[in-house]
Amino acid sequence: MITAEQKPIEEIREMIGPYKRVLVVGCGSCVAECAAGGEKETGMLASALRMAAKMEGREVLIEEITLDRQCVKDFVIQLDEVIDQYDAVLSLGCGAGVQAVAEMYPELPIIPALNTEFLGETRDQGLWVENCVGCGDCMLYFFGGICPLARCSKQLLNGPCGGSMDGRCEINPDLPCAWQLIIDRLERFDALDRLERIYPPKAWSKKQGRGPRKIIREDQQRVEV
Amino acid sequence: MTDKRQFTLALFYCQNIPESSLPERQALEEAYGPSLKLFPIPCTGRLEPLHLLRALEEFADAAYVIACPGGACRYFEGNLRARKRVGVAGDLISAIGLERERVGLVANEDGDPKPLATLAREVMDRVALLEPSPVLNKKDRQKGDPP
């Protein structure tokens, strides 16, 4: 899932400042899972913004709606019915969602309420951790299901570095050394020999360097009769 | 509090608090009139920060929660969750310039749990020092029953 956190409310208020009729749009997917932009959070933010406006004596219309997803055109299009009533949208989608909505309604300012962060897992209730960088060439097989690009601070493919101590990363004692984790994991199913080989330089072009990435699947495209 | 000053407390309380059944609630509402609005919930674990925010937005100068004592929640950790959520509501309102004390949670005493009437009085005394909320205008205060 994609994780995000809400921007400080002062920043949000400054961005929506010039607008008189704001639609606050939440998203029921990833950002709901990380409690940043789901229906509850959207309701809370809208309520707080209304209260703040009232305290300043400002007349502003602030209403909210939550979509299942903001990153899929077929869901965003549901806003067609109501969008004309507003002069700005405050989106609690991730960066992808904000842009998808902006793409759909290019004349309307679409303002992000969240700071999108990383691809990760819900490790525990209230704890989300980064574990994938979207490199486009997954090597998790070799490393026992632990990604050294996402979880080693230096993205070493032939780690660990000299700073690994007591299984902790040199940059932060709260961070486990990913290579310690990989070694421990591979040891469990007797595959430590996978680390004897030298992993060659990564083809980073699969991740960046050819512009924003795209996937096209003709078998998935709409059929024009 | 003078008669002229209007201050409304929204009180969300766990239905397992002693002496909090319907007749007792009605008696309290009659005694305090517009100053107190009571909302029973099956467990404070069901409370969402949004309930407190909406209360403050619509009609309440303060929104509090009365919970069962720690460790005595019928559903185990409902009251502990409620405390965290009250904290979230407090963070959000203080970020927009409202006093954090407009929300809060009071837990009943372990061993010698008090009835709702006593706890309600305690909370009202606690919020007595707060000014009427800058969010509510005359129109809000003249409204009928809140949503």
Place this chain on the structure above:
Amino acid sequence: MNRLREVLKHGEFAVTAECGPPKGADGEAVIKKAALLRGKVDAVNVTDNQTAIVRMSSLGACTLLKSEGLDPVLQVVVRDRNRIALQSDILGASALGIVNVLCLSGDHQSFGNQPDAVGVFDLDSIQFLQVVKAMRDEGVILGGEPLTKAPDLFIGAAANPFGDPFSFRVVRLAKKIAAGADFVQTQCIYNLERFEQWMDMARDRGLTERVHILGGVTPLKSAGMAKTMKNKVAGMDVPDSLIRRMESVPPKKQGEEGIKICVQTIQRLKEMPGVHGVHIMAIEWEEKVGEIVERAGLMPRPW
């Protein structure tokens, strides 16, 4: 003639030292350090923005050292440069007459004075070793395209016998050797027992015959320094007994004690099979290197 390579080739105990470039454009600072080390060591490592603190480039400082008659060891970290820049710098260094190169990961950028910098890490240190070896031995860059002239290089890597996971350290050393390391300089040694254990494991794997290991040493200036190294520096093992030894001596005499410990460590290293030299990292204390080399019985140098 590359003194370090020759000394090791002839089975003599090698001596290298370290020099940190200044935080400014003052070449004079480098030349002053060169003067302290001339004649005392076979080669001088120049660090590459160590601790991710911006300093004069290693390449720049190495060139100055070379002009002062010393043999530099160009340290190159993969933290700041992508594969294009790394290979390019190697060619540039070689054209300037630099032969010794040390391929390193580098301290993480969050430690230094530019914590918002992107950490490049396009290659890791082992991949970098492979690339450099192919440049020298096959005359090609990564991908196989031929160079107009292959660089002549003596390739080094760093090793930390004290980092975790301990058992894996020797596998990592083996990988560095397979990748192309001719020599290895270790993290500074205070825990000789643990170092000996690591040497035993390396010897068991036949690694000591395939690479020249130089044991790292750093003279302690004070008990305070010992404690800082123990607690604040990643990958360091400073036994409590050593700290107590430093503390048992009055502050004015602690520097002398530190040098004594350093010399004793070198003497132990001289006797250890598989250890082919010492790497003296007297950070901001370069003036003591000559004395240490002398007292360890390593003067005069054989060239």
